[in-house]
Amino acid sequence: MSTDAILARLMTLHPRAIDLELGRIQRLLDTLGNPERRLPPVVHIAGTNGKGSLVAYTRAMAEAAGLRVHTYTSPHLVHFNERIRLAGTLIDNAELEAVLEECEQANDGQLITYFEITTAAAFLAFARHPADLLVLEVGLGGRYDTTNVVNNPVVTAVTPIGIDHTQFLGPTLRQIAREKSGILKHGVPAVIGRQRPEPAAVLVEDAQALDVPLFRMGHEWRMETRDSGFRYESDSLALDLPAPRLVGAHQIDNAATAVAVVERLRAAGLRIGDDAVRKGLATVEWPARLQPLVRGPLVDALPAGCELWLDGGHNEDCGLVLAEQSRAWAREPGALPLYLIFGMLTTKDAGGFLRPLARHATSAWAVPIPDHASYTPEEACRQADDVGLTCLPAPSVPDAVEDLLANVHPPFRVLICGSLYLAGTVLAKNG
Structure with missing residues (x-):
């Protein structure tokens, strides 16, 4: 049975319409023995633009330090395997087919979205492979996104919030920001990338309600573009860094946000040195972004x-x-x-x-x-x-x-x- 055939079969379980909720995925994960509770430390990333780039930079910096890194991203470009990276290597077809079929059997024909059942499969794979870090990208929104069953990330991060997916998240920046901020967890540090004033205000409101330590661009940390790259500064760190490998001025924002994530990971005990940050900037790969x-x-x-x-x-x-x-x-x-x-x-x-x-x-x-x-x-x-x-x-x-x-x-x-x-x-x- 090929991966494509299994995925096509899983699509037949999809509800007539997508309603954002966590009941279906939580039911399936409970049946599977709750693999989402057996993950390595998680960086959970939401936002409208730049999520995938932030995953790529964070992974590159952590791997340059010798850490084993799982990643979860969507959508894929060519092969579904691109979504699930196990300790630095794309999941192979045999293991992907095995975890997909295991989830299909556990779901027992009940309605479930494609993203929900494939995310459950990813959690199974992540839980079975040792790693030092999982960088987890939200699929859609945040509050009711399937990935938000992870209750204890070590860091959350929110990239720039804009207008997109209005049919699910609402028509205004404030409504969309409220959904994105749903990944914030009580007491867990949150790295915030460049934001417009309205989303920034929503993030502050929700963070205060959850006693979330905020680490915001332009406040707790700063970035200044230089001819040779950029300078990153916070109260405890100052680095002059080269321009990232990825093209575009916006990628300097994404790279600096990754440095902020790394700074929070250091505070949590992960060893990612300055040289690893520089190497990550030079080696990062993220296709189809300029x-x-x-x-x-x-x-x-x-x-x-x-x-x-x-x-x-x-x-x-x-x-x-x-x-x-x-x-x-x-x-x-x-x-x-x-x-x-x-x-x-x-x-x-x-x-x-x-x-x-x-x-x-x-x-x-x-x-x-x-x-x-x-x-x-x-x-x-x-x-x-x-x-x-x-x-x-x-x-x-x-x-x-x-x-x-x-x-x-x-x-x-x-x-x-x-x-x-x-x-x-x-x-x-x-x-």
Whole structure:
């Protein structure tokens, strides 16, 4: 039985609609003997943007110190195994199939969401492998997210909060922040990344109610960008650090937030030295986040001097981040004109994502996302036109590249963006 076949079978157990609650997952975990209570020390991460990057930085720094690190992230890009990393190594197919089938049998045909039953499988695997740390990313929200059955993390962290998943979390920043702050636990230190004033106020309110020691960017710790990287300072630590390997000004924020997490982990007794922090910044990997593609059929199709980039961001704040990087590219000597190839799920605000980018891109091609409920190329082009971005429809990314080559004189820069699911499709087919 292949992993894909088991996952397809588990999808048939999914309720008609997703209602955020913890009853189903807790029932299944109780049947499994509560593996969520037998985990290594947990860093629990919520937020709208930057969660996965914070997981990647924290893991890289801890592993550079010689620690064994589990991680849990979602969604995956190409293979489901990407979600579950056991002491530094992706879970293999045999073990993944075994824990999925064990959860299926324990669930005994009852309704349960795909994320709930696969998270239970991850907890089983984590509980059975020794490690020094588990870096656990929230799936959706926080308060009623499946991962929030972990009641005793050593540190929680909240990355920047923005508008996303409004159908589940509410339409306002305040409502969304209240859901994200649901991962805060009584007396457990919370590292807070850069926030807008409204979410920041909610986090302070909820932290005070739970006697949570806050460790906030701009308050208990600070970050200052330097030409060579950045400086991190708190009352007990000052470090001059190199720029992280991941591209974009926003990644300095994410990297500094990881240093703040490491500082709290040190206070909890984990040995992660300054050299490990530096090595982690230099070695971190996190695909489809402003990732330059350097090989594969799409790259081979482009003339010399052209660049191909991939990013999975899909909301307005991600559009702002990409616009900031576009401005940085435009300031480079011999700056290349920028063209977009994008596809987006129908649950996302395509106009909000594209609006910040419209002034920086020469034009765009819109594509569907295979096997997902995405805007048709024609629908996506209308949304692009509404924000002043010239757009043409294409049936696929390779077709968009082919059309671009037929109409644009090289060299140029291409950014494929709009969805992690589209990014996964590109990575799967591009080597």
